[in-house]
Amino acid sequence: MGGEFEGVVRPRRTPRTRGGQALVEFAVVLPLFLLGLIGALDAGLWAVQTSAEVSAVEQAAMVASSAGSSPTSETAPDARAVLASVSGRLRSALFGTTIKSWCATNASGDCAPDATQRCPTTPAQVQDVDGPRVVVVCVSEADPPACATPPAGQLAPFPAGCEDSPMITVRVVGFVASFVPPGFGPGARGFELPANISATTHTLRFAP
Amino acid sequence: MRRRGRRGDDAQAVLETALVIPILLFLVCNFIAVMVQVTVQEQLNSATALAAQSRFQAPENALDPAGTRCCGVPGTSLSTAGLPTGCRYAAESFYGTMTTYTGLLHWQRATLCTSGGDSGNAANPPAQPVAYAGSPTNAQVSCDIGSVKSGGAVIPGYVDRALNPPAGLDVVTCTASASLDFANTPLAWGVFWTPTLHAQAEALPPPFRQ
Numbered sequence: 001m002g003g004e005f006e007g008v009v010r011p012r013r014t015p016r017t018r019g020g021q022a023l024v025e026f027a028v029v030l031p032l033f034l035l036g037l038i039g040a041l042d043a044g045l046w047a048v049q050t051s052a053e054v055s056a057v058e059q060a061a062m063v064a065s066s067a068g069s070s071p072t073s074e075t076a077p078d079a080r081a082v083l084a085s086v087s088g089r090l091r092s093a094l095f096g097t098t099i100k101s102w103c104a105t106n107a108s109g110d111c112a113p114d115a116t117q118r119c120p121t122t123p124a125q126v127q128d129v130d131g132p133r134v135v136v137v138c139v140s141e142a143d144p145p146a147c148a149t150p151p152a153g154q155l156a157p158f159p160a161g162c163e164d165s166p167m168i169t170v171r172v173v174g175f176v177a178s179f180v181p182p183g184f185g186p187g188a189r190g191f192e193l194p195a196n197i198s199a200t201t202h203t204l205r206f207a208p
Numbered sequence: 209m210r211r212r213g214r215r216g217d218d219a220q221a222v223l224e225t226a227l228v229i230p231i232l233l234f235l236v237c238n239f240i241a242v243m244v245q246v247t248v249q250e251q252l253n254s255a256t257a258l259a260a261q262s263r264f265q266a267p268e269n270a271l272d273p274a275g276t277r278c279c280g281v282p283g284t285s286l287s288t289a290g291l292p293t294g295c296r297y298a299a300e301s302f303y304g305t306m307t308t309y310t311g312l313l314h315w316q317r318a319t320l321c322t323s324g325g326d327s328g329n330a331a332n333p334p335a336q337p338v339a340y341a342g343s344p345t346n347a348q349v350s351c352d353i354g355s356v357k358s359g360g361a362v363i364p365g366y367v368d369r370a371l372n373p374p375a376g377l378d379v380v381t382c383t384a385s386a387s388l389d390f391a392n393t394p395l396a397w398g399v400f401w402t403p404t405l406h407a408q409a410e411a412l413p414p415p416f417r418q
Contacts, residue, residue, distance in 0.1 A: 021221075025221060028225070029225070032229060032232065033232075036232050036233070036235075036236045039236050039240070040236055040239050040240075043236075043239055043240040043243040044239075044243060046243060046247075047243035047244075047246050047247050050247045050250070051246070051247065051250050054247075054250045054251050054254050055250070055254065057254075058254040058257065058258060058305075061258060061305075062258075062261070065265065154274075155273060155274070157273060158273075160272070160273055160274075160275045160276040160277075161276060163270075164266075164293075164297075165265060165266075167300065167304065169304060196308060197251070197308065198304070198305065198307055198308075199254065199255075199258060199304075199305045200258070200300065200301055200303075200304025200305050201258050201261070201262050201265070201301045201304075201305075202262055202265040202266070202297050202300070202301065203265065204264075204265050
């Protein structure tokens with residue numbers, strides 16, 4: 001009898017097959033749901049962290065531009081001193097991330113003068129040196145060209161901009177921690193979020 | 209009454225999934241877009257504030273010599289010859305800070321250096337600032353800097369009458385506007401709005417300048 005109706009009447013679905021279908025549906029939907037949930041959480045976290053970085057570099061730039069060794073100083077302070085002034089603000093937002101000051105060392109192992117610091121410009125450069133989940137605070141200084149005697153027909157100061165005060169750039173760069181633990185993200189080192197925020201200003205001179 | 213077969217159940221499940229997944233992705237895309245907007249607005253505020261404060265890091269009456277240019281993007285750098293040095297400092301700070309997300313922004317170009325605006329009150333009508341002669345008009349930031357003495361006369365800065373009313377205080381103001389365009393990002397799939405971001409910052413002269 002059973003063979004007679006095979007292929008004509010489908011067997012009724014049992015609770016067991018219904019349970020199997022629900023399991024498959026759940027298995028399909030769960031990764032999508034988690035992807036959406038973690039994506040939304042990470043987007044929110046990224047916004048909070050970036051906001052903290054933006055305000056920190058702004059504050060750091062103001063500190064660096066006005067914290068020379070004397071009122072007429074034209075040399076930016078050491079990155080470590082700048083980091084100390086903003087580390088509290090950064091640490092409260094960048095949990096799970098190591099925050100360091102960038103120090104390009106000279107031949108004797110000391111931090112090179114700020115004018116010769118070569119700040120990393122991409123998060124990958126920081127990751128190569130310090131590993132994942134590390135951001136560095138780097139202070140660099142761009143000095144104006146030295147003034148020279150103007151050629152005939154040109155007015156001093158020469159060249160243009162030689163009397164400018166140096167420009168200070170504070171950069172926070174690296175990969176910050178996210179909700180996805182290391183090893184579970186798409187990258188080899190986890191799913192860190194890139195950070196690359198900078199602020200630039202001239203050093204403060206007590207000019208009239 | 210007809211009983212629904214397994215094929216019908218499967219089709220319903222596929223249809224439900226096909227409806228839910230785009231909606232879910234749409235929501236996630238728009239959530240991320242809002243976060244990006246908040247972040248870019250923060251950076252715009254920061255760059256504008258640093259620009260306004262930078263004006264005071266230059267000597268008050270210094271003018272840029274001939275041939276001075278700033279904000280060196282090849283082909284689009286701005287000529288600041290004859291303009292107050294403080295205005296170039298402001299622009300350099302703005303351009304130097306606003307370095308990220310530039311691919312998403314369409315700037316509303318403006319006059320770089322202006323002077324003489326007034327917020328106004330009952331006794332004084334509001335006044336728009338006037339462009340400095342020779343100021344570039346295609347800058348991403350516009351600063352009303354004032355306070356430069358020209359031939360013995362002081363060109364006023366922006367008079368903000370909300371500060372120290374009714375006389376007001378001369379302040380430096382910088383403004384910047386840009387629209388945020390997601391068209392060239394993966395978010396364009398589900399984000400159909402293009403918000404305009406606007407930032408304005410005021411800076412008071414430090415005590416030794418007042």
